[in-house]
Amino acid sequence: MVCLVVAGGLLTSGAAEASPAFEYQSLDGFGNNRLHPDRGKAGTxxxxxxxxxxxxxxxTPFTGPSARYISNRVFNDAGQRLSSARGTSQWATAWGQFVDHTFAKLVPGQMVQPPRIPYDNNDPMESFRSDLPFVPFGRSKEVAGTGVGTPREQVNSLGSHIDAFAVYGSANRLEWMREGPVDGDMSNNGAKLLMPGGNLPRRDARGDITTAPPMDDAAGRMAGNGMVAGDDRANENTGLLAVQTLFAREHNRIVDLLPKSLPEEEKFQIARRVVIATQQYITYNEFLPALGVHLRPYRGYDPNVNPTVSNEFATVGYRGAHSLVHDDIRLKVPASRYTAAQLDALRARGVGVKAAGNELELELALPASQAPFNPGLFEDLRLGPVLQGLGRFPAGAGDELMGELVRSAPLSAQGQTAIFDITAIDIERGRDHGMPNYQQLRAAYGLSPKTSFRAVTGEPTESFPADPQLTPGKEIDDPDALDFIRLRDKNGREVQPGSDLAVGGERRTTTAARLKALYGGDISKLDAFVGVVAEPKAPGSEFGELQTAIWRKQFEALRDGDRFYHGNDPVLATIKHKYGIDYRQNLGDVIAANTDVPRYTLAASVFRCSSF
Known part of the structure; x- marks a missing residue:
């Protein structure tokens, strides 16, 4: 019989091994590859x-058209919601962000002077007012010794493995989150994670907020008392906070299934092992297929494969998924979920509440001004309804159009409001990281070059039309250029402007014409990020040809180069044999096991929208 024994202490680097049967992952990814122990290590x-x-x-970054100027003319959805024609649900964005916060995070550097992303309130295409003349942006921290005699490289502060880092975090953070004392010795901590009332702990949960792990609060609305998770970005939006909470609950649920006689540290490590495997299982069996990203069959662990997250993937390919994010988060839930008083409280928080076609269901809309950094709103909504509701509405269309939540989120501090444009930052981040141009990136992934802007977008023309609504010679600065003249639903039927059923449409000017004007007709200057999201969708995919190729290559490397990938981990079979605990659950199963949401009320795959 195999004995599962683990070593205690604050494990930062190196895989601890108290028994050959149960070596467990280090928190920072060190030692995953025995031949190259630094591969995929955090901080490299x-x-x-x-x-x-x-x-x-x-x-020195290349310059180009102002990133906000591009954003207003290419990414601007002009308030028209376009959704996934394939019925991919909002879970694509919530899960995608959860996974991203597991394996990639740049280290921010100093704010750039002069600002690299100017903000012009007088731009005729500008719909939002900022008190600052720029979008906040700082260069990423460089790897020590680079950027002087050799090209500048950037630091990934996380390990390059799908290892539930967003749940557990670094050693000091994890000790604070585990039940028991905070004394620098994790061997005397409990197996469970702190979850007062079934939620993630606030920073004041242990009394002294000054000793709690820091949590990002870009909106400045949490007064330093955000919810604490393994990754400091957990409060970024309601959907992400819900996933973080779900998997902390899942950890504790697994602990409860284990014999009480087991040492606390052993129970903790078994639960962590299963949570990691479940995150991997859902990612590869539900998330990627739902997006149309299909990988080669798994052939087993290959120590020659380097799983390290590539700059091209982190800076261009994965950021392209921002197009799946709508300008609000919508939930559809049973009306019985909330009392009249609770609904009034939600309305007071800015949540839109209306009947969803009948008296038995409600539709809740969380606007861009309220969803970010608002754990109080999450507490009022409660975990079950949020998780259930995410699967009832489709994600964004996966094209070049971005919602307000991504493109124009207001951030207020010290009496001033700045507009945070993630897509403008995506463009500038590519320049900051020395990304290849669009044509060069296609070549790097074995794809043929595009000979024109209309070849990039798949549209019939890259010329502006002779249209009385447009100002000749100034079409690129004419707001009418973004008008939708035709919209269609998933069945190809024409729908009216403003319809939530729209999945695609035609604008008064083509994206190709606007790109050609922005880049002076020179396709070799096209920023990689802009080109990636402007491509038409590849067959059966939410993404274009290049983005699909980038994702496929990276997720194959993350799988094949991970010694602890679930398909290569015999410990998981031992856990199932001894304790009856199986990591092979889909996301709907995990939701039902940890909330009051019955499994039969969820779709077989919650990544597929059940009511669109």
């Missing part, structure tokens, strides 16, 4: 697949 540089593309060859 991103892998670069192409030559760095800097103006001076070392670290």
């Amino acid at each position: 540089g991103y892998l670069r697949l192409t030559a760095a593309n800097y103006a001076d060859g070392i670290g």
Whole structure:
């Protein structure tokens, strides 16, 4: 019989092994590859697949059209909601962010002076007012020793493995989150994670907020008392906070299934092992297929495969999924979920509440001004309804259009409001990281070049039309250029402007025409991120050809180069044999096991929208 024994203490680097039967993952990814123990370790540089593309060859970014100027003319959805024609649910964005916060995070550097992303309130295409003349942006921290005599490289502060880092975090953070004392010795902590009232703990949960792990609060609304999770970005939006809470509950649920006679540290490590495997299982069996990203069959662990997250994936390919995010988060839940008083409280928080076609269901809309950094709103909504509701509405269309939540989120501090444009930052981040241009990136992934802007977008023309609604010679600055002249639903039927059923449409000007005007007709200057999201969808995918290729390559490497991938881990079979605990659950199963949401009320795969 195999004995599962683990070592205690604050494990930062190195895989502890008290028994050959149960070596467990380090918290920072060190030691996953025995031949190359630093591969995928937190705090090391991103892998670069192409030559760095800097103006001076070392670290000076190329310049181009202002990123906010591009955003207003290419990513601007003009308030028209377009949804996934394939019925991919909002779970694609919630899960995608949860996974992203497990394996990739740049280290921010100093704010750039002069600002690299100017903000012009007088831009005729501008719909939001900012008190600051720029979008906040700082260069990513460079790997020590680079950017002087050799090209500048960037630091990934997380390990390059799908290992539930967002749940557990670093050693000091994890000790604070586990039940028991905070004394630098995790061997005397309990097996469970702190979850007062079934929610993630607030920073004041242990009394002294000054000793609690820091949590990001870009909106400045949490007064330093956000919910604490393994990754400090957990409060970024309601959907992400719900997933973080769900998997902390799942950890504790697994602990409860284990014999009480087992040591606390052993129970903790068994639960962590299963949670990691479940995150991997859902990612590869539900999330990626739902997006149309299909990988080669798994052939087992290959120590020659480097799983390190590539700069191209983290800076361009994965950020392209921002197009799946709508300008609000919508939930559809049974009306019995909330009392009249609770609904009034939600309305007071800015949540839109209306009947969803009958008296038995409600539709809740969480606007861009309220969803970010608002754990109080999450507490009022409660975990079950949020998790259930995410699967009832489709994600965004996966094209170049971005919602308000991503493109124009207001952030207020010290009496001033700035507009946070993630898509403008995506463009500038590509320049900051020395990303190849669009054509070079296609070549790096074995794809043929595009000969024109209309070839990039798949549209019939890259010329502006002769249209009385447009100002000749100034079409690129004319708000009418973004008008939708035709919209269609998933069945190809025409729908009216403003319809929530729209999945695609035609604008007064093509994206190709606007790109050509923005880049002076020179396709070799096209920013990689802009080109990636402007491509038409590949067959059966939410993404274009290049983005699909980037995802496929990276997720195959994360799988094949991970010694602890669930398909290569015999410990998981032992856990199932001894304790009856199986990691092979889909996301709907995990939701039902940890909330009051019955499994039969959820779709077989919650990544597929059940009511669109």
